[in-house]
Amino acid sequence: MSLFADLLPAEPTSRRIVVGFTIAMLLVSVGFGMALYSYDESKRDNQRINHTFTVINAIGNVVSLLKDVETGARGYAATGLTSFLEPYQNARPQLVPNLNSLDSLLADNPVQRRASRQLRQFVLAKLATTDRQIRVGRQDTDSVRRAYLLEGKVRMDHVRQLSGVMIRHEYVLLAQRNARASRSYRNGLVVTFFLALTTFITLIILYNMLTTELRRRAENEQQLRTYEADLTTKLNQLEISNQELERFAFVASHDLQEPLRKISSFGTLLNERYGTVFDNDGRSFLGKMLSAAERMSTLIQDLLNFSRLANQPESxxxxxxxxxxxxxxxxxxxxxxxxxxxxxxxxxxxxxxxxxxxxxxxxxxxxxxxxxxxxxxxxxxxxxxxxxxxxxxxxxxxxxxxxxxxxxxxxxxxxxxxxxxxxxxxxxxxxxxxxxxxxxxxxxxxxxxxxxxxxxxxxxxxxxxxxxxxxxxxxxx
Incomplete structure (x- = not known):
């Protein structure tokens, strides 16, 4: 047997083939399971990455909307024209729903959830300042309007600073999740390659074993055909020999009956006609001859019966x-x-x-x-x-x-x-x-x-x- 077959224990070939196929099927099953697991992990990693981008976009949307609110308020404060309030009027109704959406996105992150609550406070405080600033408009003194502007700037800076911290935190998570996704993908490739290689080697071993077994069985089958041909020839010869022996016994028995009947008949006549002439020894010899003839006749008849069983098959x-x-x-x-x-x-x-x-x-x-x-x-x-x-x-x-x-x-x-x-x-x-x-x-x-x-x-x-x-x-x- 080749090198591959020698790697397995010395067991009957059929059992080793069964064990080999079991191992191959197990490896294929494990590989399939690992592929499914890797696919699920990759899908989850991609979902986490997409979630991170969604959170970053949600924070950016809040900041962008707040900027629109501030722009509209400043334009109105500077010019007194209501047309400058359009960005404020469009953005303000969207802020609270966006904050609520951000809260739901950060429900699985305690750190970001706390930051989101603080961001909500900063945004609401900024809105309150902006609302008062718009109500005052150009009726107040420059010093009052400047005070509102400074207060709005400070609160906007708080929002920018906190949103920046939250976005940086998300980018850290993004880096970690990207690294994890890459690692999971790489590990999946390594495991899949290893299982594929092991399965390939196992299949090579099985192919070698099957080839060897088929060759051995072909040789055995050829030997069996040769033995069968020899056995058939010998059986035919034996059958011919048995038939010849049966015919010989049958014919010989018939041929022996005729002289035996003559011996018995003439012996009986001799005893009847000349029995009184013989002395005691003569009569004893004649009796033994007749008894031997009778036994011989019985033996021949039994041989005929024995031979007839083989030569005359009946229904x-x-x-x-x-x-x-x-x-x-x-x-x-x-x-x-x-x-x-x-x-x-x-x-x-x-x-x-x-x-x-x-x-x-x-x-x-x-x-x-x-x-x-x-x-x-x-x-x-x-x-x-x-x-x-x-x-x-x-x-x-x-x-x-x-x-x-x-x-x-x-x-x-x-x-x-x-x-x-x-x-x-x-x-x-x-x-x-x-x-x-x-x-x-x-x-x-x-x-x-x-x-x-x-x-x-x-x-x-x-x-x-x-x-x-x-x-x-x-x-x-």
Whole structure:
């Protein structure tokens, strides 16, 4: 991986990509938030600056109006002509509203608010002097008029001086607010640049990681395609091999039956016609030959049944399982009577099945229950069923309904450590001398259950009995 990818902790690539995108989105969100905050701050700073200019203009308007009042009064006092009173008459009504407006503009500044109150006093005092000066006009003596002029000048100077102080104060605020606005703008630029740079670096890292990940996945996908092609080839070869083996077993079994039937037939004829001629050893040898031929015939027939399951697939039907069990019990009527076996069958469900295969399955299980019974104990076989979700067993579909069918006996049982062996073909836990059999019956059961997409297992205790559990789906997928 490149240098950028190495900057992040050594975690799974997908997780690092998610973390990287989260960081990038966080940075973009922070940048957006900072941009909004900077915009708001800039807007507030501009409002403060504009407010300062408005205050300065308002103070200037008051002073300008007062100057108009003084000009009009002086002109009238000097000439006695009422035409000179026009500036006074225009300006005087505007002074109080302008003072009120100035007070509202300075409501947030205690220092300026106090100065504004004092300015109002100076202005009102100046107006009072001017009003008296106009009323006196040219009727008074020069000394009186001069006194009014001097008093008006003094009060006007107070107004000019105080307004100048207030304007200078506003210019100080203006300088501070300009500096703050510049600083806020500069800080916003720095933060925005930093966030943009960090986001850019993060995106470069993510791009590098994504490119690496996509390249790795492309390589993995190519490898998987190669593996899939190899696996498909091997599966096809295996399928061909299995088909050849199945055909070989099927054909070989048929071909073996013919000489075996001849051995059995001629052995029987030999025993019937010349049995009295043989001595005890001869009769013993002939009996063993016939017994071996019978076992060989049974083994070949079981092999045929096992091979037929793979070579002759059959269609499924939705039928009551009880019909299958009843047919099996009817076919096993003679062995059941010979062993005095008791069979109890509980309520059974209806399933989608291949009836001949399930007949063979339960026939093998019931035969085993009768075969492996305890001496001097009457075989007792119970067949029950209940529903179960697919999640209860491995390899089954979790969201599908299944039924587990229990075939329980009171036979000799077996050690559960051999549970994996008993379902393999030709696997036996006892010798032929102890119990007859070919070792194919349970293998056939396993193949039938697999064909029905089910599950087969068993529970057992030596000397107590066994329970074979057949798990089958209600419906085939």
């Amino acid at each position: 499924f039907q939705f039928l009551p399982l009880s019909d299958v069990i009843n047919r099996v019990i009817a076919e096993l009527d003679l062995p059941l009577k010979e062993t005095n076996a008791m069979i109890e069958v509980g309520p059974l469900p209806s399933l989608e099945m291949v009836p001949p295969q399930l007949e063979q399955l339960f026939s093998n299980l019931i035969n085993n229950a009768m075969k492996y019974h305890r001496p001097d104990v009457v075989p007792h076989i119970q067949i029950t069923a209940d529903s179960v979700p697919g999640a209860a067993y491995p390899t089954l579909q979790p969201d599908q309904l299944y039924y587990q069918i229990f075939v329980t006996d009171n036979g000799i049982g077996f050690n559960e450590k051999y549970i994996d062996r008993i379902f393999n073909i030709f696997q036996r836990l006892h010798t032929k001398q102890q119990y007859e059999g070919t070792g194919i019956g349970l293998a056939i059961c396993k193949r039938v259950v697999a064909y029905h997409q089910g599950y087969l297992t068993a529970h057992s205790q030596e000397g107590v009995g066994s329970t074979f559990v057949v798990v089958l789906p209600e419906r085939q997928i």
